[in-house]
Structures are given as structure tokens and as C-alpha cells.
Amino acid sequence: MKATGIVVEYNPFHNGHLHHLKQSQIQTSSDITIAVMSGNFLQRGEPALVDKWTRAKMALDAGVDLIVELPYAFATAQASDFAKGAIFLLDALKCDTFCFGSEEGSIASFEHTYNLLSSKKLEYNEAISQFVKQGISYPKALNEAYKSISRFSEEPLVDLSKPNNILGFHYLEAARQLNSPIQPATIQRVVANYHDDARETESIASATGIRKVLFEEKELSKVHSFLPSTSIAGLEHWLEHAESFGSWERFYPLLRLIILRQNKKSIAKYAEVTEGIENAIWNAAVKNEHFQPFMEQIKSKRFTWTRIQRMLTHIYTDFTWDQLRAIEYPTYIRPLAMSSSGQAYLQSIKKDLQLPLVSRVAASKENILLQLDIKAANLYYLGLQTNYGASMVGSDFRQIPFRQ
Amino acid sequence: MKATGIVVEYNPFHNGHLHHLKQSQIQTSSDITIAVMSGNFLQRGEPALVDKWTRAKMALDAGVDLIVELPYAFATAQASDFAKGAIFLLDALKCDTFCFGSEEGSIASFEHTYNLLSSKKLEYNEAISQFVKQGISYPKALNEAYKSISRFSEEPLVDLSKPNNILGFHYLEAARQLNSPIQPATIQRVVANYHDDARETESIASATGIRKVLFEEKELSKVHSFLPSTSIAGLEHWLEHAESFGSWERFYPLLRLIILRQNKKSIAKYAEVTEGIENAIWNAAVKNEHFQPFMEQIKSKRFTWTRIQRMLTHIYTDFTWDQLRAIEYPTYIRPLAMSSSGQAYLQSIKKDLQLPLVSRVAASKENILLQLDIKAANLYYLGLQTNYGASMVGSDFRQIPFRQ
Numbered sequence: 001m002k003a004t005g006i007v008v009e010y011n012p013f014h015n016g017h018l019h020h021l022k023q024s025q026i027q028t029s030s031d032i033t034i035a036v037m038s039g040n041f042l043q044r045g046e047p048a049l050v051d052k053w054t055r056a057k058m059a060l061d062a063g064v065d066l067i068v069e070l071p072y073a074f075a076t077a078q079a080s081d082f083a084k085g086a087i088f089l090l091d092a093l094k095c096d097t098f099c100f101g102s103e104e105g106s107i108a109s110f111e112h113t114y115n116l117l118s119s120k121k122l123e124y125n126e127a128i129s130q131f132v133k134q135g136i137s138y139p140k141a142l143n144e145a146y147k148s149i150s151r152f153s154e155e156p157l158v159d160l161s162k163p164n165n166i167l168g169f170h171y172l173e174a175a176r177q178l179n180s181p182i183q184p185a186t187i188q189r190v191v192a193n194y195h196d197d198a199r200e201t202e203s204i205a206s207a208t209g210i211r212k213v214l215f216e217e218k219e220l221s222k223v224h225s226f227l228p229s230t231s232i233a234g235l236e237h238w239l240e241h242a243e244s245f246g247s248w249e250r251f252y253p254l255l256r257l258i259i260l261r262q263n264k265k266s267i268a269k270y271a272e273v274t275e276g277i278e279n280a281i282w283n284a285a286v287k288n289e290h291f292q293p294f295m296e297q298i299k300s301k302r303f304t305w306t307r308i309q310r311m312l313t314h315i316y317t318d319f320t321w322d323q324l325r326a327i328e329y330p331t332y333i334r335p336l337a338m339s340s341s342g343q344a345y346l347q348s349i350k351k352d353l354q355l356p357l358v359s360r361v362a363a364s365k366e367n368i369l370l371q372l373d374i375k376a377a378n379l380y381y382l383g384l385q386t387n388y389g390a391s392m393v394g395s396d397f398r399q400i401p402f403r404q
Numbered sequence: 405m406k407a408t409g410i411v412v413e414y415n416p417f418h419n420g421h422l423h424h425l426k427q428s429q430i431q432t433s434s435d436i437t438i439a440v441m442s443g444n445f446l447q448r449g450e451p452a453l454v455d456k457w458t459r460a461k462m463a464l465d466a467g468v469d470l471i472v473e474l475p476y477a478f479a480t481a482q483a484s485d486f487a488k489g490a491i492f493l494l495d496a497l498k499c500d501t502f503c504f505g506s507e508e509g510s511i512a513s514f515e516h517t518y519n520l521l522s523s524k525k526l527e528y529n530e531a532i533s534q535f536v537k538q539g540i541s542y543p544k545a546l547n548e549a550y551k552s553i554s555r556f557s558e559e560p561l562v563d564l565s566k567p568n569n570i571l572g573f574h575y576l577e578a579a580r581q582l583n584s585p586i587q588p589a590t591i592q593r594v595v596a597n598y599h600d601d602a603r604e605t606e607s608i609a610s611a612t613g614i615r616k617v618l619f620e621e622k623e624l625s626k627v628h629s630f631l632p633s634t635s636i637a638g639l640e641h642w643l644e645h646a647e648s649f650g651s652w653e654r655f656y657p658l659l660r661l662i663i664l665r666q667n668k669k670s671i672a673k674y675a676e677v678t679e680g681i682e683n684a685i686w687n688a689a690v691k692n693e694h695f696q697p698f699m700e701q702i703k704s705k706r707f708t709w710t711r712i713q714r715m716l717t718h719i720y721t722d723f724t725w726d727q728l729r730a731i732e733y734p735t736y737i738r739p740l741a742m743s744s745s746g747q748a749y750l751q752s753i754k755k756d757l758q759l760p761l762v763s764r765v766a767a768s769k770e771n772i773l774l775q776l777d778i779k780a781a782n783l784y785y786l787g788l789q790t791n792y793g794a795s796m797v798g799s800d801f802r803q804i805p806f807r808q
Binding site: 253254256257258260261262263286287289316317318371375378379382383385387390391393394397 | 657660661662665666667693720722775779782786787789791794797801
């Protein structure tokens with residue numbers, strides 16, 4: 001069986017994801033699709049709209065054969081570590097190909113870009129330091145440095161100011177650095193801009209746009225046109241039980257408590273907190289009753305919005321620099337959901353797996369990364385502040401994968 | 405002016421407190437009464453029903469001339485440290501006398517008891533260790549040890565199984581150990597039992613009984629008969645704004661979050677957490693959605709209910725063994741409310757004060773004990789989980805004493 005891997009958050013699974021899923025199956029002539037999916041906290045440093053089990057179920061219902069969890073430590077990391085963790089798992093799962101959506105759409109351009117940056121590493125890093133010293137954010141510095149070395153290439157390159165191109169580049173980089181035989185492929189995204197608002201006259205909108213409508217209109221029907229029926233059912237089922245979607249606005253009173261429990265200095269111990277921003281975080285927490293103004297008070301041009309949100313995620317989950325630095329690669333494969341083909345595939349590769357397959361956490365509870373996932377799940381459920389959330393604490397420890 | 409000191413929690417101020425206040429004024433022929441009052445967390449290891457400012461205002465309205473805050477580190481400590489902090493402050497405030505309510509009612513008995521325990525210290529401590537080794541709770545061990553050495557005395561002694569007698573003993577002990585000229589006095593409590601239920605046909609009930617009715621009946625009118633009108637007004641005013649009383653049942657979802665953010669081992673760093681109880685606390689937090697069953701799961705005969713609650717208070721406020729051990733005595737006098745006589749008195753002793761007088765925290769923010777009070781206030785308001793609570797974060801830092 002030929003397996004194609006994809007890296008997803010599905011927050012929530014929408015028509016654009018469905019398009020990517022189908023296209024990647026066609027383009028790579030694969031028999032099954034394996035998704036490495038983030039857990040309850042995401043790469044933008046946010047709690048997911050709905051928990052990982054509900055998102056895994058929606059993915060399964062939409063046609064993904066196997067959904068495995070990207071551990072918290074990678075799912076909430078900056079792009080390069082996020083990509084490293086994800087590609088490592090797809091490689092461990094013996095995928096032939098991994099296929100990502102990008103603004104670019106041509107895998108050759110990614111390869112040219114990777115080759116250029118590898119051969120001009122010294123110049124690139126030097127340029128980055130120069131731009132960072134000028135006080136601009138790290139992503140902007142990367143972009144400026146990249147522009148400055150682009151002149152060395154005669155081949156078409158990828159525009160690395162686009163978010164999906166950046167991720168795609170890191171996927172390719174991770175695969176090369178792992179010396180993995182996994183082959184890269186890309187599909188052009190249908191939605192041009194990541195942050196586009198969701199327009200009801202169309203059938204495809206970005207997940208960001210969909211979430212925005214959901215939080216503003218507070219009505220699921222307003223986003224029906226962007227979602228396959230399987231996702232509508234999944235989200236309806238979630239709301240019926242959980243009463244609320246996950247969001248920072250929702251979690252903020254708890255984040256605020258956690259910040260104000262500590263003195264300013266000790267906040268610097270959390271992963272990604274750096275350069276004295278702990279003071280700004282603490283001061284903003286004293287002053288603000290809501291998440292948006294809290295963030296606006298912290299925001300400066302040194303840090304992107306998502307970088308700050310990742311710091312907050314780590315503060316919320318008690319994930320420190322020490323823990324971050326001790327982590328290298330995923331240490332287990334945890335399936336969240338699988339079709340009969342997905343189960344057959346897992347069965348066929350089982351004896352060659354280099355990582356333990358965790359289908360019931362209780363049996364392998366000493367694993368540090370896994371404990372982090374369990375903790376993140378508990379804190380996600382508590383963050384909802386509903387009876388359902390309170391009742392779900394401890395459940396991730398016992399939950400076994402959905403099978404179809 | 406002759407000043408009498410009292411040590412109070414006023415949670416809430418009721419007719420029994422009023423009786424004690426009037427009687428102590430008469431018995432000690434004092435011109436003014438100074439109360440050292442706990443802040444937002446109390447000696448039984450609980451959040452107060454209403455915040456310290458509301459409680460101070462109720463005390464002022466009922467006739468106390470000066471209310472100063474007992475810092476968090478003492479207010480939430482075991483009886484001997486609680487007493488040490490309180491008597492230290494009354495001594496610093498140049499009180500002539502301190503007057504406490506007790507089941508005993510005779511100060512001579514307290515003095516005999518103190519003299520006996522001082523002269524038989526070795527035997528007493530030896531007996532305590534023996535009983536603790538048998539696995540009974542510390543308070544019970546104290547009591548048994550005390551019984552066993554009572555035979556050395558021919559004078560009447562205090563029954564140290566009664567909660568107010570225990571506190572009274574520690575007040576006297578603290579005064580002696582400070583070599584303070586402050587004179588002890590006691591008044592017999594009208595309510596015989598500390599934990600008595602509040603019966604509506606009577607005018608005096610314990611604060612515990614009153615709180616029980618308030619939480620069960622959720623109606624202020626049910627406890628009117630036990631409260632002076634000033635307290636009814638104060639509690640009504642609080643409820644109108646704050647929407648909720650403080651209680652562990654209310655704060656529990658936040659405590660649960662804080663516990664489950666950490667691994668079991670790290671919970672052992674909090675003050676009073678000992679002998680592996682951190683495991684029981686963590687396990688109970690995973691399992692229980694409400695405070696009462698959570699406590700019942702932790703409870704064992706090794707620890708009293710209030711001892712466990714004090715641990716939880718320290719976990720909630722991030723107060724560690726290291727911090728506890730570094731603290732000796734209060735380092736400031738912080739008035740919360742004062743009558744014109746109270747102000748005149750403070751004015752008259754101001755130049756002889758050995759401790760800084762803090763009427764606006766912003767001016768002395770580096771003080772560690774004071775920072776703890778401010779933090780405890782922020783966390784108390786957040787614990788309420790109401791809009792009012794969220795809006796009051798940061799207010800304790802700016803609030804100046806009530807003046808009448």
C-alpha cells in the first residue's frame with residue numbers, strides 16, 4: 001500500500017482541506033492518507049476550537065485513513081520544530097510521500113530554495129542577525145535575509161513571506177535533515193490568503209476566516225457553506241456537549257490567574273519567553289479583563305502575534321525552556337482515529353516500527369512527551385469552563401482510538 | 405488613650421463578635437479597639453466570604469477603631485505562627501492589652517497552662533513525638549501529650565481540645581516570647597461550640613454556622629438574625645457587586661487547573677505540603693469535579709481538614725516552603741479602615757512605630773510580605789469568576805484605608 005502523509009491542524013476541517021486531501025490522493029496515486037495532526041493546542045499558540053478527538057473524528061469521516069497526534073512539544077513549536085516533529089512521524093510511519101498545500105504550488109521551487117539556503121547558510125545567517133539587530137521581528141528578518149541572498153539563484157524560488165510556503169520549506173528541510181527517503185509534493189492552495197475573511201458566497205474559506213465568523217456570529221449555520229457535512233455534524237455534536245468552542249478569549253481568565261500567581265521574573269522560565277517580555281505579560285495581565293486588549297498591550301514589533309501566543313500557551317501549560325531544550329524527536333506514535341485501511345496499513349508496518357505504538361496511554365504513562373499531551377488535554381478541558389470540560393478531565397488518559 | 409487589641413477574621417462579623425467587642429472594651433476599660441484582621445485567605449485555609457476591605461468596613465461600622473491587615477503569610481499559617489504575627493502587630497501598635505474569646509473564659513488558667521508547658525517542655529515534646537508516631541493528626545497528638553503532662557499541675561488548666569482555647573494559648577505564648585508588655589485578657593465565648601449550626605431562633609451563631617446557612621440556602625435573609633445591621637448592609641453591598649461569596653467550592657475549578665498544570669512531585673514545594681500528600685492531591689484533582697468529594701478523597705487521619713485546606717491555599721497562591729521558612733515577623737502595618745479615634749491614636753504613636761505604616765501599597769511595593777498580600781488579593785478576586793472579580797484585579801495595590 002502506498003501511503004501519503006499530510007501535516008494538519010483541521011481547526012476545523014473545511015472544504016479547502018477536503019480539496020487538499022483529494023488532490024494529494026490523486027497527485028501522489030496513494031492508497032491511503034496518513035495525517036499527523038496537532039493536539040489541543042496549535043502552532044499559532046492557541047487552544048483548538050474543539051478537542052483533538054473531535055477533530056480526528058471529523059478527519060476520519062472526511063476520508064483520512066489514519067490520524068496520529070503530533071505531540072504538544074512539536075505542535076506548539078515554531079515552524080522548524082513543528083515541521084521536524086511532523087515529518088519525523090510521517091517518516092516513522094513509512095510514508096512514501098508527504099504532500100503539503102502551499103501558495104507556491106511547485107515542488108521544484110521548494111527544492112531550489114532549500115539548495116540555495118543550504119549552500120549559502122553562512123551568508124543567510126549573517127544577514128538574519130543583521131536584520132534582527134535592527135529590531136524587527138524574527139520572521140521579518142528571515143524574509144529580508146532571504147531576499148538579500150536570492151540574487152545568488154537563477155532558478156525559480158519560493159516566496160517565503162507566505163505562511164504555507166514557510167511551513168512547506170521547513171517540511172522539506174526536515175525530510176532532508178533526517179535523510180528520509182520520503183518524497184515531497186505540494187498542491188497549490190485554493191484560498192489565496194491565509195487570513196482572508198470567510199465570504200458566504202464561496203465554498204472555500206480559510207480556517208482562520210471560519211473561526212472568525214464562528215466567534216463573531218456565534219452560529220454554526222453561518223459557516224455551513226465552507227464545511228463538508230461531516231464537519232458540520234462533528235461541530236454540532238461538540239457544541240451540544242461542550243457548550244463552548246475553545247479560544248483564548250474563553251481561556252483568558254485562567255491564563256490571567258496563572259500569570260498573576262507568579263512573580264514577573266519566574267515567567268521567564270517558560271518556553272519561548274525571552275528578552276524581558278515577562279514584564280509586559282505580567283503588567284498586561286493585571287490591567288486587562290479580556291484577551292484582545294491584553295495581547296495588544298504586549299504586542300511590539302519585536303514579536304509576532306503568534307510568537308506571543310505560543311509563549312502564553314507554554315505559560316498556561318507550565319512548559320519551560322528546560323523541557324523544550326531536552327526534547328529532540330517524537331518518541332511514540334499515538335493514533336487518534338483510523339479507517340479499516342488505516343488499521344490494515346498499521347498492521348502491515350507494525351513489525352518495522354522504530355517507535356512504540358500507543359493506543360492506550362495508561363500503558364505507557366512514563367513517557368515525558370506523552371505526559372505533556374495528557375496534561376495539555378486536561379488543561380484544555382478545564383479552559384472551556386463548562387460542566388462538560390470539567391467532566392472530561394482525565395479522559396485523554398483512557399481514550400482509545402476511533403476505529404471505522 | 406488606652407488601646408485594646410483583638411485578633412479577628414470577621415468572616416463575617418456577627419452578633420457574637422459584637423458581644424466580644426463590647427465586652428472587651430468594658431473589661432479592659434479601653435478607649436479604642438484595634439483589630440488585626442486576616443486578609444482574603446483565612447487560618448482555616450479558605451478564601452474569605454467577602455474581601456478584606458468589605459470585612460474591614462463592616463468592622464469599622466460595628467465600632468472597631470482601627471483595623472490592620474494580618475499579612476497572608478501569618479493569616480494562613482498554623483495557629484502558633486498565626487498568633488505570633490498577630491500579637492507582634494498588636495505589640496507594635498502599642499496596645500496595652502489584647503483580649504480574646506475563649507471557651508475557657510479565665511486568663512489565669514491560660515497562664516497556668518503556659519507556665520506548665522514551658523517548665524515541662526522536654527516531656528511535652530517527647531510525648532508529642534510519641535503520639536505523632538502512632539499516626540494520629542498533629543492537633544490530636546498535641547492534645548494527648550498535653551493530657552499526659554497535666555498531672556504535673558495543681559492549678560486549673562485550659563482545655564486545649566477547644567479551638568479558641570488553642571488560639572488563646574498561642575496568643576499568650578507569643579506575647580511572652582516577644583517579651584511584650586502587652587497584657588492578656590479573655591472573655592468567655594457565648595456560642596459554646598465553634599462548629600454549631602446556626603439556629604434561627606437565636607441571635608448568636610458561629611461564623612461557620614452562618615456561612616453554612618448562606619451556602620446552603622443562598623439567601624442573606626436566612627442569617628439576618630445573627631448579624632448586626634451593619635454587617636447585613638455590608639454583605640448586601642458585596643453581593644450586589646460581586647455576585648458571589650468566596651468559597652472553595654467556588655474557587656475549585658481554578659485550584660484544579662493549578663494542580664493539574666504541575667507534576668505531582670512539584671506540588672511538594674508548596675508550604676505545608678508534606679509526607680507525600682502531593683500524590684493524593686493530584687489524583688483527587690484529576691478525578692473530582694467538586695471541592696467536597698475532592699477533599700474527602702484526600703482526607704486521612706494524618707491531616708486535619710484545615711491543614712489540608714491550608715496546603716491548598718498555598719498551592720493556589722504559589723506560596724512555597726522556601727518562602728514560609730524565610731519569614732519571621734510582620735514587616736509593616738497596613739491599616740484597612742479607621743475611625744477618627746483610630747486615626748488620632750495612630751497619629752499619637754506614629755513617631756514611636758518600629759514598623760513602616762503602609763497606607764498606599766504603591767509606595768512600598770518591594771516588600772515581600774506585602775507583595776504576597778497583593779497577589780493573594782488578585783487571586784481572590786479572580787477566584788470569584790465574576791465580572792466584578794475580574795475588574796478588581798490590581799485594585800488592592802491602589803486602595804487606601806477607609807476613614808470614618
